[in-house]
Amino acid sequence: MVEVRIGLGYDVHKFEKGRKLILGGVEILHDKGLAGHSDADVLIHALIDAILGAAGLGDIGEHFPDTDMNYKNIDSKILLGKVLKFIEGQFKINNVDCTIVAQKPNLSPYKEQIKAKLSELLKIDKERINVKAKTEEGLGFTGRQEGIKAYVVVSLEELGIDREKAVK
Numbered sequence: 001m002v003e004v005r006i007g008l009g010y011d012v013h014k015f016e017k018g019r020k021l022i023l024g025g026v027e028i029l030h031d032k033g034l035a036g037h038s039d040a041d042v043l044i045h046a047l048i049d050a051i052l053g054a055a056g057l058g059d060i061g062e063h064f065p066d067t068d069m070n071y072k073n074i075d076s077k078i079l080l081g082k083v084l085k086f087i088e089g090q091f092k093i094n095n096v097d098c099t100i101v102a103q104k105p106n107l108s109p110y111k112e113q114i115k116a117k118l119s120e121l122l123k124i125d126k127e128r129i130n131v132k133a134k135t136e137e138g139l140g141f142t143g144r145q146e147g148i149k150a151y152v153v154v155s156l157e158e159l160g161i162d163r164e165k166a167v168k
Contacts, residue, residue, distance in 0.1 A: 003158040004094065007054025011045035014147035023100060023107070023148070024114035024131070025077050025121060030105045034148060037066035041076035043100055043114070043150045048076075048083050050096075050154035055087050080121055087156070094155040095128040102148040107133035 019033025024043040034040035048060045057063075063086075064071045064079050071079070096118065100107055111131045119126040136143040 005054040005056075005091070005156045005158065007050040007052065007154045007156065009046035009048065009050030009053060009152040009154070010149070011042045011049065011060075012147060012149040013040045013042045014141075015145070021105070022076070023110070023150075024098070025117040026110055026114050028105060028107070028110055038064075038071055038074045038079065039076050042148050043098060043152070044076040044080050046150040046152040047096065047098070047118070047154070048080055050152040051083050051087065051093070051156070054154050054156040055091055057086060077121060084122070089159065091156040091158055093122055093124050093128070094157050095130075096122065096124075096155075097130045097132075097153045099132045099134060099151045100148065101134050101136060101142050101150065103135050103138065103143050103145045 013034035013036050015032040016035035017032050019035070019040070021028040021030040021033045022039050022041045025041065034042060038045075045060055052058055052060065052063070060079070063083070064074075098114075098118075111133060115126050115129050115131045118129050118131070122129070138144070141147055142149055
């Protein structure tokens with residue numbers, strides 16, 4: 001019997017001039033980046049929370065608090081690598097479904113590049129990753145182009161547990 005766990009991640013960052021815009025580990029051409037303690041990669045942050053949630057390991061702020069200067073301006077890909085070490089040998093990632101919400105910039109041209117980068121980072125086939133980009137039709141803070149948010153759902157498969165023996 002295989003145990004599958006589902007995790008939901010969410011993150012949001014406001015725009016800030018003078019920073020690069022990084023989404024899913026990919027630099028996006030835009031006149032503003034996202035404000036944050038790290039590189040503010042809202043997509044990877046949501047992915048981290050989804051993985052941690054599915055594994056029952058809390059959230060990104062518990063592991064990488066913004067009060068810790070060790071994480072100041074850190075590349076979020078490094079944080080993701082640390083989280084993957086947390087679950088190594090216990091879980092494998094089945095699939096990932098991402099939704100990025102931004103009025104601007106247009107993210108459609110970057111979806112395949114983001115998917116490829118996530119595939120590389122997670123060490124899973126690109127076919128197991130979906131990336132969607134949505135606008136909010138001018139509504140809310142994202143619609144007013146004040147920031148970007150991301151939602152990620154992750155499915156993890158628990159490894160090495162014989163449920164029949166565990167029940168007895």
